[in-house]
Amino acid sequence: MSESPSSMVDRVVTILGVFERSMGPLNLGQISVRSGLPRSSVHRILQQLVNARLLSRYDNEYRLGLRMFEIGSLVVHRTRMSEAARPLLQELCTATGHVVHLAVLNQQDVVYLERVGGAFASTLPSRVGGRLPAHCTAVGKALLAYSPSDVVDEYLWRGLSRRTDASLSTPGALEAALTRIRSTGYATEIGEAVSSVSCVAAPILVMEQAVAAISVCGPQDRIRVDELKFRVKWIAAEISRRVTSTSRSRTRSRPLITSVPLSGHMASAGMADTGR
Template identity: 35%
Template sequence: MSPTARDSRSADDGSAAGALERAAAILDAFDATHRELPLARLVERSGLPRSTVHRTAARMIELGWLDKPGDKYRIGTRLFELAGLVPVRHELREAVLPYLQDLYAAARTTVQLGVLDGVDVLVVEKITGHRPLPMLSLVGGLIPAHCSGLGRAILAWSDAATVDAVVAAGLTRRTPRTITNAEALARELATVHEQGWAYDREEGNAGISCVAAPIFDFTGNVTAALSVTGPSAAVLPDRIGPAVRMAAAAASRAYAARRWAVPRPAPELPSQ
């Protein structure tokens, strides 16, 4: 989906804020299906004047925010380095990754870790092994919360305002099985809350099913979810559900312990 063009007044002024708006508009032009863009497409998708894009992109290349090995622009490695410092990627991923690995070893199909980002789920980590599913979002990609196991596992323990925002954004139909009715979604979330895991049966992608369970932080609030995703014949909720729920519970304890941990002060060295 193309990004919305930003307000031209803020994007074209000469202030530092205007420069940041221009850089943000250019970065927003990239997504999972537009990883490399020639100048013309970058102008089109950013909504900025050609001269502005050319000048701003040149400076972003100098800063390492963009790269241009040939005639196309792409995201630079400096942003990749900085992304590793984001708490949700660093702290959450480090705490949960061992349990994702255990779950992958048991299920032998794709496992994912996601957090709610507005009305979508941001994929923070995934393990695919030798049989990746190309229709699934990559790490850093977004998937709709209402029709994904990850999203429902989070929404089932979220407050009413969060669920209402997802409904207000529109329950878009992705497949013939997608729930597009607010009442039906509410009933489904109640079921998820009761059984401890969410089941998406070909609602996001035809032929693909997902079982997911919530991860809680040290305050007891839902903060993420992990899932097993794969061909529907291989992802059976009665068999996979308990294992996913147990992995999520263990991941919650590990993440809560990490967040509670207080660094010990360095011991004082004896005086000479």
């Protein structure tokens, strides 16, 4: 009789908990005893966890695998990013009066880590933890533009679905958009995820690759791209600096938006703007 999904998850969690309490590698017998699970079930689950790189096996002993470290590091990195970004996102929202997002790329989607905004936010499909197709959003296009070529190639290979009539639906259209984004440092979206809604986004770069992106979104008739692009790019550059800085000063919040002019400051942010 096969195990139910919930039963299997419970057993996996129990086994991983054994490693959490252990200071070194464990063999099959030790894991079975400490978890209280049948030896045969433990052996089967251990093999699946090894195949998934969540555990590694050396001879007859098991230990936590590299993928567990990768996942843990990602959680820490995203938590630190959210903490660094949150006060700046609030400033950006206050200064512009629009909804502000922080998002990351996950396969074909963007996943929203933060959303700051007022009443208009309730009209948007974005939510913290929610997903939207990357090519239909400004944050998604900003992320794709600064992703490795193999990531973009796989994205195009999977196909482009439409959310509205304005959504990009061909590889050529998306590739042209990504080229423009790389030359200007910002991305736009005009009714591509939600009709009558526009966004301006910029990537948060670490080692020339996008680890996240921020955007300002609002009613299409109220979004002024030529003004917002400077604010968004400046804040994205500052978040990047705070995330990558080894100094404790990265956790301090400074008023950046209202004190920075809308032109002539991008050189200090290390990002050139050639216009669209």
